Amino acid sequence: MPGHASSRWFAASAFALLLSACQPDGPAPPALADADSDTRADAGVEHTPGEVEAPPWLNPLSADLAEVDLQTPGAMGVYVRHLGDDAGSLDLGDGEAWYLGGAVRVAVAIAVLEQVEAGALTLEETIGLREADFVDGPGSLRSHAPGEPLSIATLLERSLREGDTVATDMLVRRVGEVDLNRQVRDWIGRGFGQVTTHLQERYEAYGVLHPGVAKLDNLDMIRVQEAGDGEARMEALAAVLEVERDDLALASVEEVFEEFHETGSNAWPLEMVADMLELLVTGELLSAENTRLLLGHMRAAGPAGDGIEAGLPPGADFAWASGTGFQRACQAGVLNAAEPGHATIVVACIRDFDAPEDASQALQSVGRALAGSGLP
Structure with a gap:
């Protein structure tokens, strides 16, 4: 189908299947307490599907x-x-930048904990919840009363475990968007899409439709976003703007988000996501204590059962984060994060699917493919 990514794989996949059938099963690699620098350098070497010199797991998995x-x-x-x-x-990943959505909360959490270690803030510090912080999306903080003090530790837990969009946006506000993106650049270099709040995404997406969008408040944005998909959302936006539907510059929600994704906000090449997760799990970004804290929250992420984790063997050690958007879904995580010398990083994103169930089934199938490769 147009835009389908599978064409890049088929030239090599038949050979990969043949090659994998000829490779003998070997013993599972021993778990190591640490990953040495030479091992990490080897991990960054990319192999083409069907390559004879590829690691034994790679061709069957591809x-x-x-x-x-x-x-x-x-x-x-x-x-x-x-x-x-x-x-x-x-x-x-075709070398393109894929929309991560809420999965960028891992980068936000690392940046927060870096600032904790630098003494710029503490986990005990509290931030007052404001009505202006409310945004659509998962999590329960939107039901809390404005003015409630929330600690940095609580916001990290809500962001990473529940995917709470309010908590994530509050953390971005606390560390500062400019400093956050500077920190990410220090870890993985340039080439990633600007990390922004969920609320800023809404203004960027709908702002092309009418100049009045800039004057809407966050509660207006929630009403628009939760009005439904397709034409219902466009009509809701026209209603809160108090204009005619024909006054909106684009014909459909599909066109709105096509333009938004061209901005590159919260979209990264998959390799850069893997680079960040590798630096995290190997202890190169945070102290051992804060690395354990962050990965512990990611292991408890929910709701579980709709993504890669559902296809993995029971009891698999998988620390992950996921995000969704209009016809977009992405999940990133680390298998065996407690043993960096035996860890596997996976990032999987889907776009332009017909229904959310399509993305869920694809991610579960990625999990089953990983399980079949022997990596977990």
């Missing part, structure tokens, strides 16, 4: 992922990086 992509409406990008024995990376 073939399975090609099949998942074929069955998924829209386009899918996947990046897998394994540390330790048989280290290497598989990049099936």
